[in-house]
Amino acid sequence: MKYLTTLALIAAIAAIAAPAALEAQPATSIAMNCDAGAPAAGGEVPNLHGHWDFLMIPRGTPSFGLMSIGFVGAEYGGSLAPVRTAPVVLRSITLTGNRIHMVVASREADVLFDGKLSAKGDFMCGTVTYHGGETFPMVAQKRPSTYQSPPQAQRTR
Numbered sequence: 001m002k003y004l005t006t007l008a009l010i011a012a013i014a015a016i017a018a019p020a021a022l023e024a025q026p027a028t029s030i031a032m033n034c035d036a037g038a039p040a041a042g043g044e045v046p047n048l049h050g051h052w053d054f055l056m057i058p059r060g061t062p063s064f065g066l067m068s069i070g071f072v073g074a075e076y077g078g079s080l081a082p083v084r085t086a087p088v089v090l091r092s093i094t095l096t097g098n099r100i101h102m103v104v105a106s107r108e109a110d111v112l113f114d115g116k117l118s119a120k121g122d123f124m125c126g127t128v129t130y131h132g133g134e135t136f137p138m139v140a141q142k143r144p145s146t147y148q149s150p151p152q153a154q155r156t157r
Helices: 002-016 019-024
Strands: 050-056 063-072 075-082 088-096 099-104 111-117 123-129 135-142
Touching: 063 088
Parallel strands: none
Antiparallel strands: 050 063, 050 135, 063 075, 075 088, 088 099, 099 111, 111 123, 123 135
């Protein structure tokens, strides 16, 4: 339900804001709080495996897409598919505590994401840094799923 409410809110805001209005005003920031929620049972590290809806706002224009994260041996890997461009590869995904770092392949040069993961591991927020040094906010919410992959600690290479 939280997932649908979040998507409905994002869609409503995007429908209201005309492109001309977005160009006329400075880029706004997104309120990002990834600290909410109870930690996973037993203090287990959240499992990132699954599909994530994301919203990024480069230069004031909302950019939606789907991020898919899975295991490649014991490490995370995946892809990111923005609505307006071709899918790109997630070269690496590193989770240290609640900090997440991703390296995204790009034709020009790698794009970086540095952010925080919610205590439940179902929401992340942070900053995307493009090759030229520009930074933009990004949030992602994990889609609910009944599939449970083994925790990263139980994976082997």
